[in-house]
Structure formats: structure tokens, C-alpha cells
Amino acid sequence: MGIYAYCVVPAGHESPADLRGLSDADVELAAVGEIALWVSRIAKPEVNAEAVQQHNAVVEAAVTQEVTPVPLRFGQWMEDEAAMVMAMQEKAEAYATRLHEFAGCLEFGLRLLDPAEPQGARPVQESTPASGLEYMRSLQESSRLADRKRGEAEQVRARITELLREFIREERQEEARTPHAFLTMSHLVAREHFDAYRERARQIRELYPELRLLLSGPWAPYSFAG
Amino acid sequence: MSSNNPTEYVLADADLHLVELVNRVLDRGAVITGEVTISVAGVDLIFLGLQLVISAAESATGRHGLMRRTPPA
Numbered sequence: 001m002g003i004y005a006y007c008v009v010p011a012g013h014e015s016p017a018d019l020r021g022l023s024d025a026d027v028e029l030a031a032v033g034e035i036a037l038w039v040s041r042i043a044k045p046e047v048n049a050e051a052v053q054q055h056n057a058v059v060e061a062a063v064t065q066e067v068t069p070v071p072l073r074f075g076q077w078m079e080d081e082a083a084m085v086m087a088m089q090e091k092a093e094a095y096a097t098r099l100h101e102f103a104g105c106l107e108f109g110l111r112l113l114d115p116a117e118p119q120g121a122r123p124v125q126e127s128t129p130a131s132g133l134e135y136m137r138s139l140q141e142s143s144r145l146a147d148r149k150r151g152e153a154e155q156v157r158a159r160i161t162e163l164l165r166e167f168i169r170e171e172r173q174e175e176a177r178t179p180h181a182f183l184t185m186s187h188l189v190a191r192e193h194f195d196a197y198r199e200r201a202r203q204i205r206e207l208y209p210e211l212r213l214l215l216s217g218p219w220a221p222y223s224f225a226g
Numbered sequence: 227m228s229s230n231n232p233t234e235y236v237l238a239d240a241d242l243h244l245v246e247l248v249n250r251v252l253d254r255g256a257v258i259t260g261e262v263t264i265s266v267a268g269v270d271l272i273f274l275g276l277q278l279v280i281s282a283a284e285s286a287t288g289r290h291g292l293m294r295r296t297p298p299a
Binding site: 005008047049052053055056070071072073074075076077078084087088091095109111214216219222223225226 | 242243244246247248250251252253254255256257258259
């Protein structure tokens with residue numbers, strides 16, 4: 001049996017009495033000076049869809065009008081509670097600052113996908129080059145296409161950021177890691193701007209009809225917690 | 227631009243939500259223990275999330291294989 005942590009909250013921010021966590025365990029408040037953790041005393045959990053959803057359910061239960069927790073990544077489990085408290089004490093000041101910055105805000109995700117198949121050079125991984133020269137040319141063409149795509153994505157990102165600037169506190173961009181991923185952004189948005197942000201995102205969709213825009217949220221601010 | 231792919235893999239809104247959720251909970255968030263549960267080494271977790279969704283759907287329906295439909299001509 002060990003201790004599993006879901007999120008960082010302000011000191012004294014108690015969990016609801018009827019809240020259940022992973023393995024249907026109680027969710028408790030573990031104080032660490034000016035901050036605290038919501039934790040459960042359980043064995044090391046397995047990763048599955050249900051556990052992921054339950055972890056997030058606890059994190060979201062910590063959200064109120066005044067408090068937005070610092071979400072922890074799934075799997076923050078330690079055998080020794082004292083060791084976990086010590087690890088938290090080292091970062092307590094940084095987490096306290098983040099709690100202050102997150103208060104009243106949540107995260108939205110913008111994902112632009114390019115449904116078009118890649119044009120030009122064959123994917124290097126799928127090709128069977130007849131010669132080393134052909135292989136090098138294929139690599140060169142793939143690199144050129146990737147550079148062009150990054151340039152286009154940066155232009156789109158800059159435009160989207162400008163259009164949303166008045167509504168966002170912070171922005172994170174994720175590197176595209178799959179062929180159809182054109183742009184992946186996360187925005188920290190204050191509650192009073194939620195509706196305006198959503199409306200502006202819908203307008204952005206119309207600016208790029210060739211791309212598929214997926215808007216998600218609001219989420220607890222996982223993308224800004226690391 | 228238009229897709230040359232004659233079929234389109236379609237996920238319901240609930241499935242997209244789960245994929246986005248998995249991507250956040252497993253790949254983002256603060257780390258305090260010094261280790262992570264899953265090493266993803268460059269693999270976009272949206273695909274891991276998709277696998278979880280597909281596995282859940284297969285279990286629920288008893289059918290196997292990727293969900294797909296052909297869009298109208």
C-alpha cells in the first residue's frame with residue numbers, strides 16, 4: 001500500500017466527503033505547508049481508460065470558482081508518504097505560485113488536423129530505395145516538406161494567437177508528431193472569457209476550411225502544470 | 227486540399243473527448259515522483275488514447291477492427 005496523488009491544491013482545500021478515487025478509495029487532503037495534495041492510499045495503480053477517467057474526475061472535483069488545482073500526471077504514486085511530502089516541499093513555492101496564476105482559469109485545447117495525404121516524396125519508412133542515392137534524395141525531400149509544413153503551421157499559429165490574444169492568459173504549443181497533425185495548442189483562459197473564446201474559435205474554423213479544427217475543454221490545466 | 231483516402235475513420239464526440247483526456251492525463255500534468263508511468267518516446271498519445279477507445283468499444287460491442295465508414299460520394 002502506498003500513496004497516490006492527484007493534484008496540488010491550496011492548504012485547507014478539503015475534498016468532498018463522498019468523493020471516491022482510484023480503486024474506490026477515499027480522497028484525502030495531505031498538507032504540505034502553504035499547499036496540499038489530494039491523495040488516496042492505494043496500491044500502485046494500473047493504467048487503463050477507467051483509471052485515467054477516475055484520476056481526472058478527482059482533479060476536476062477540486063475545481064471551484066476560486067480554485068483551480070495544479071493537475072498531476074497519472075501515476076504519481078510512492079510507497080513512502082514522507083518521501084512524497086519531501087518531494088513536494090522542494091517545489092512548494094513554485095506550486096503556490098502556479099495555484100495563484102491558475103485561480104479562476106481553465107484550459108482549452110485547439111487541434112488543427114490536415115486531412116490531406118502528404119504529397120511528393122514517399123515516406124522514408126515505407127520506401128524500399130533502389131540505391132543509397134535514392135534514399136538520400138527521399139530523406140532530403142521529406143525534410144523539405146517537413147520544413148515547409150512547420151513554416152505554414154507557425155504562420156497559422158501566430159494568426160490564431162493574435163485572434164485569441166485578448167482572451168488567453170498563457171499558451172502552449174505542442175510539436176506535431178503525426179502526419180495529419182498540423183497544429184496543437186493549449187490556452188489558459190479565465191472564466192469570464194469562456195464564451196468569447198469559444199465563439200472566436202468557431203470563427204477561426206471558418207478561416208481555415210481546408211483544415212479540421214477540434215476544440216476541446218474546458219479542462220483542468222494539465223498542459224500548464226509541468 | 228482534399229483527401230485521396232476513400233474511407234474516413236470517424237470518432238464520436240465522446241470518443242474524441244476521451245482521446246483528448248488520455249493525452250492530457252498520461253502525457254501532461256506535473257510530475258513529483260521523478261518517474262512516469264509510461265514512456266512514450268515520441269509517440270503521440272492521441273494514438274494511445276485511440277487504442278484505449280477502440281479497445282473499450284470492441285469490448286462493448288463484441289466487434290473487432292477499427293471503426294470506419296465511407297463518406298457520401
